[in-house]
Amino acid sequence: MKWFKAPRSLFYQLLLFFGLPLLVLGGISIYTHYFSAMHAATLAYDRTLLASARTVAERLVVRNQRLEVDVPYVMLDSFERNMNDRLYYQVISPEGKSISGYDDLPKLPPYIPRSNLYPALVHFYNAQYQGVPIRVAALFQPVNDSGVEGMATILVAETLESRRYLARQMLLSALLSQGTVVVLTLILAYILLKKVLKPLRRLSSLMLRRDPGELTPLPIVLPWSEMQPLLLAFNRYIERLRLMVARQGRFSADASHQLRTPLTVLKTQVAVALASDRPEQWRESLDGMSTTLDNTIALTDRLLSLSRLKADEHRTDQKLQPVNLAQVLKDACFSRLSQARSKQIDLGYEGVGTCWVSGEALLLAELCANLLDNALKYTPNRGIVTARLLVAGEGVLLEIEDSGPGISQEQTAAALQPFHRLDNVGEQPGAGLGLALVKDITAYHGTRPELLSSPELGGLLVRIRFNLLS
Structure with a gap:
């Protein structure tokens, strides 16, 4: 105890x-x-x-x-x-x-x-x-x-x-004079300390009476310039906490909305199967449920990844390891060859054979997977998707280029937000989490994605710069 x-x-x-x-x-x-x-x-x-x-x-x-x-x-x-x-x-x-x-x-x-x-x-x-x-x-x-x-x-x-x-x-005179000085000094120090600490007590009382959900800035109750940095730090922390709570609230609302749709579809498919006596209808409903479950599992995985990255974005104890980015990108391309063949898309890799950067291998693999999934999903049949890794000075450029519809410069900022889908995606399934997850993974590694127009293929060119390990 x-x-x-x-x-x-x-x-x-x-x-x-x-x-x-x-x-x-x-x-x-x-x-x-x-x-x-x-x-x-x-x-x-x-x-x-x-x-x-x-x-x-x-x-x-x-x-x-x-x-x-x-x-x-x-x-x-x-x-x-x-x-x-x-x-x-x-x-x-x-x-x-x-x-x-x-x-x-x-x-x-x-x-x-x-x-x-x-x-x-x-x-x-x-x-x-x-x-x-x-x-x-x-x-x-x-x-x-x-x-x-x-x-x-x-x-x-x-x-x-x-x-x-x-x-x-003479001793009595010294006692009276020195004692009076000491006593008066202690009394003045007592009064001064009471006065100095009064605003701190007021701040403590204000914090104790605050509602747990109130995230407004603290009033200027500390009159001394030496204490202003403390109050400013409190208010900045409250502002960051307010933004985080608001972002989590929006994320939770959007996530619940995105999960509610496939679950409703799944329930409808189950109801259709139960209401029918025909085996071919059961087969069709089961195929639809399988596709819905696959999409829901992929959506849930991305939601969990995005949530974990949001929770870790302010961590200072990140332990990054040397990662061969070229090998990670090649593995991501090989794992999506069947997806590319199903749409007769020319998927290729260009660039260096070995490239070491500081990062987390699983997150970098997720980054490459999301970029390739987006490119293959929105590139039409018989299109082209190229993964590229180029050394530029002391850094390396990771590029994913496709011949899809691309993204206009006015929509690049919105495209990186969670659950935001552009008007030019047609009937393609998705929740708008791919590029948002890419943005958070790059932020975790101290960089950011650039959404550009492809000069050769006419679609989207995603470019990310990493620092090379010496």
Whole structure:
């Protein structure tokens, strides 16, 4: 059992096609905005930390050959209470002893490089103090006074609340701006896709409501130039379908009419035989029925051949094979010698002995048979029928010439139509299918018949050109 596979929605595919990249790009943009904000906040607050460390470094003094720092009360208060953050400091002498501030501040790790952003010997690093993350600026201050020489270290640390608050504000701003752009773009894409696909839904609804027998062109419901070729292709297909249905309808009507006549005759002959008690009447009726059945079988065969060719005329997978057209034409002539002798017709063949073309052997044999049958049927007793095969350049000309009544130029187009019989055929039996079948067979092989007046015999000259195989 095959599971039903629901068709994919073009609307949601397009929305996903536009929406997914927007969401990804929006997320990347917000991510980069957040880290840009953190970097900007770090630079700004690091500058403040460095300024505080320099302020402390300026208060270094040497008394009694000892390094001391004189930090005023106001500065100490600012260190203790700095809006959202806590500030800590520590001053370390060149000998490595803490002389002021918080003795347990995290020391400078050995792998932290010196900052190149400021003209000072300063290092910035992150650490933990009393369970709280802090940012520390370590400033090295040279000391050379009253016997004290070396590098004093000033550590100024700050908690990260203000930095994170600034980063959160910038992140929120990025979320609002980028999110608004993404949401508005998705809403506009949704509205646009709804509007764009509305004519397609209208076309679908129109097709669903159409009567099965309606073959009129579709109205111009698709306003975009890119979709006009699709609508034009639909209308051309509908026009071809309409012509095919009309042709099949005419063919069916004509075929039923042509078959009804011999069947009526056959029924009449049967009724005459049943109503008579004379054996010679039965014999005459049986002979008539045999002739009627032969004609009906020939008519049915040609109707089936014509119907098959009509069904195959648009096929693109035709498999043509090399065919010796000369041999096919010769065989057709030999098979009709008895028919020619019965009317004392001079049936002959002229031309090349071998000629290879690309085609279907059975159809080419039917083509030659129909042309010869027509020529022999309409040529009077003691007439002439000539089958000819001549090479002309890269092609070959198949010609059937007779001394019959011929066809005027005004009637050549009508003569190739099914069930059309000319006025000059007299009492000859037939349904007018021979030349129509010839036209369809030649169309199957990519060529067409020419109906000309015979310059030598005065009758009809049928000429068909085929391409030679190299």
